[in-house]
Amino acid sequence: MAEFEFAGPPAAEGAVDILTECGHQLRPFVHAIVQSAVAAGWSQEDVLLSLVDLSWEMYEQRRGDADPDL
Numbered sequence: 001m002a003e004f005e006f007a008g009p010p011a012a013e014g015a016v017d018i019l020t021e022c023g024h025q026l027r028p029f030v031h032a033i034v035q036s037a038v039a040a041g042w043s044q045e046d047v048l049l050s051l052v053d054l055s056w057e058m059y060e061q062r063r064g065d066a067d068p069d070l
Contacts, residue, residue, distance in 0.1 A: 004029060 006025055010017040030051065037047040 010021050033051070034044055034047050038044050
């Protein structure tokens with residue numbers, strides 16, 4: 001698997017700047033994953049939806065780790 005290193009977050013900590021920069025840094029990797037899956041015969045839509053589901057699941061697990069009462 002390719003190694004991935006994030007560059008630091010934007011200096012201004014506005015949510016829009018952080019989301020935009022995060023998306024900018026992740027886009028090439030997500031694109032490569034989707035293209036590889038499509039080349040192997042997967043549906044592009046299925047792969048993209050699976051990435052969304054996986055991301056949401058990871059987010060929810062993180063929330064659960066942060067607050068065990070959830």
